[in-house]
Amino acid sequence: MEHERKNVVRKKRNCHCMQAGLCTIILAMAVIGKALLKLLYGTKNRMERYEIELKNLKKRHAVLEHWLSIKIRGEKLESYFKENGFETVAVYGLGTLGCCLCRELQGSSVAEVKYGIDSNLGVPKYMVRLRKLSEEIVPVDVVVVTAIASFHEIKKELEKYYQCPVLSLEEIIYSL
Amino acid sequence: MEENQLLIAVPTKDHPEHMRYFLSELLPDTKKHNVDICIYDSSSTEITKQIVDGWQARGYSNLFYKKLSGTMKFWEKLKYIFVQEKYEYLWLCGDGFVPCLEECIGSLEEEMGKGRDLIGFTSRSDAELYSEVTEPLDLMEKYWNESTCWAPWIVGVRFFTKKLWGGVYRRGYKNFAQVGAIFEELAKGEFDAVIIHSTFCKTNPFKRASTWIMDGKVFEVMEDYMDTVEKLPAVYGPVKWICAKPIFESYINTGILFLWRVDGNLTLPIVIKHRRLFQRYKRISFWKALVIAFCPKKAANLLCVMNGSKATMYK
Numbered sequence: 001m002e003h004e005r006k007n008v009v010r011k012k013r014n015c016h017c018m019q020a021g022l023c024t025i026i027l028a029m030a031v032i033g034k035a036l037l038k039l040l041y042g043t044k045n046r047m048e049r050y051e052i053e054l055k056n057l058k059k060r061h062a063v064l065e066h067w068l069s070i071k072i073r074g075e076k077l078e079s080y081f082k083e084n085g086f087e088t089v090a091v092y093g094l095g096t097l098g099c100c101l102c103r104e105l106q107g108s109s110v111a112e113v114k115y116g117i118d119s120n121l122g123v124p125k126y127m128v129r130l131r132k133l134s135e136e137i138v139p140v141d142v143v144v145v146t147a148i149a150s151f152h153e154i155k156k157e158l159e160k161y162y163q164c165p166v167l168s169l170e171e172i173i174y175s176l
Numbered sequence: 177m178e179e180n181q182l183l184i185a186v187p188t189k190d191h192p193e194h195m196r197y198f199l200s201e202l203l204p205d206t207k208k209h210n211v212d213i214c215i216y217d218s219s220s221t222e223i224t225k226q227i228v229d230g231w232q233a234r235g236y237s238n239l240f241y242k243k244l245s246g247t248m249k250f251w252e253k254l255k256y257i258f259v260q261e262k263y264e265y266l267w268l269c270g271d272g273f274v275p276c277l278e279e280c281i282g283s284l285e286e287e288m289g290k291g292r293d294l295i296g297f298t299s300r301s302d303a304e305l306y307s308e309v310t311e312p313l314d315l316m317e318k319y320w321n322e323s324t325c326w327a328p329w330i331v332g333v334r335f336f337t338k339k340l341w342g343g344v345y346r347r348g349y350k351n352f353a354q355v356g357a358i359f360e361e362l363a364k365g366e367f368d369a370v371i372i373h374s375t376f377c378k379t380n381p382f383k384r385a386s387t388w389i390m391d392g393k394v395f396e397v398m399e400d401y402m403d404t405v406e407k408l409p410a411v412y413g414p415v416k417w418i419c420a421k422p423i424f425e426s427y428i429n430t431g432i433l434f435l436w437r438v439d440g441n442l443t444l445p446i447v448i449k450h451r452r453l454f455q456r457y458k459r460i461s462f463w464k465a466l467v468i469a470f471c472p473k474k475a476a477n478l479l480c481v482m483n484g485s486k487a488t489m490y491k
Contacts, residue, residue: 040482044477044478044482047487048481051486054487066197066201170196174200175196175230
């Protein structure tokens with residue numbers, strides 16, 4: 001009798017142990033699964049970010065390639081500003097393209113870059129005075145946005161502050 | 177190039193940004209080489225016309241503009257473009273690819289001088305550098321895949337008579353009307369074509385994907401494609417399905433179906449509407465497509481980003 005009772009207790013204990021073990025395995029698998037999913041989504045988001053960056057790089061490459069071919073043909077960007085009567089220019093975004101534009105118009109008798117607009121005022125740009133959008137607006141004939149990837153959002157924002165045309169650098173380059 | 181020897185015909189619809197890039201890249205070279213460009217615009221706005229006007233005002237007299245009705249059928253547009261007598265050769269280009277005229281003008285002039293019926297370009301790595309073709313079957317084997325796109329062909333316009341286009345319409349070639357027309361005509365007898373390996377065009381950076389993909393018409397176009405292959409003259413019978421396969425495989429495979437699920441090309445009504453396509457193309461079953469049509473978009477997106485199909489299809 002005593003022996004049978006011990007057996008039942010042992011079986012119950014084994015059963016509990018198995019249940020606990022199973023629960024632990026399921027829990028561990030859920031944790032591992034969650035971590036794997038997180039890793040997967042992290043990788044996917046990173047890949048999507050890289051794809052967007054690659055697209056933007058391609059666009060910038062196309063702009064620079066076309067700009068170079070304009071130069072090879074012996075034409076100048078200032079002819080666009082002359083044709084449209086833009087004498088004073090504000091350049092939005094002082095990255096690679098913005099700096100190139102400032103350098104191109106430096107010393108031009110047709111169009112003068114009055115100032116640059118950039119959120120990052122910490123980086124000194126030797127060729128042009130930098131302003132923030134929150135500062136007092138100095139009127140110009142045209143604002144050229146060189147951050148081509150997010151032109152439409154930036155245009156919307158700039159139109160709140162400026163009455164003059166807001167153009168993308170792409171539009172100017174591909175008009176020549 | 178002689179006057180009125182080559183026209184680059186560019187049908188476009190609501191793609192002003194594409195056109196701005198296209199013209200700025202191509203116009204200086206076309207003027208230099210005496211090649212004309214005509215824009216066939218079906219846009220709902222006037223922006224494309226304004227861009228063309230701007231270039232014409234700057235002295236590009238080789239640029240022409242024709243406004244087409246937005247409701248005009250695809251094959252009617254092609255008929256309007258092709259059936260004309262002014263030019264000897266016609267290069268039909270979409271606005272998504274810009275011909276690299278400077279790269280291929282030398283060979284174009286040479287081949288036009290020889291009076292070729294058709295000049296084809298290819299950039300396939302396994303293609304021959306220069307290949308003369310006079311047999312319909314040979315042309316299909318060597319050039320079918322490229323022929324389904326617009327940019328690689330330059331055709332002698334003498335092919336495109338009104339009668340031929342009437343036949344194309346009657347036989348029901350829809351989205352592949354120009355392929356149907358060319359292969360119908362070439363099947364009649366001997367012709368003089370050449371296929372040249374060249375970097376003949378570059379992708380417009382504003383192009384995301386083909387318009388029919390963006391419009392959610394992948395299955396409709398694939399069904400048209402299948403019909404086109406089926407309706408081709410009997411002379412192509414021995415090879416046509418072998419040649420047609422790679423295009424099916426690139427647009428209808430398990431990986432890409434998840435992408436079509438994400439961008440709205442694959443939904444339950446679409447799968448049911450185009451079930452005939454899956455019955456005819458046995459590699460993907462109707463049931464598999466049906467299951468994918470129920471797949472949550474988030475999961476489908478994860479799969480197609482991870483296997484790279486999104487990056488391949490959307491440039």
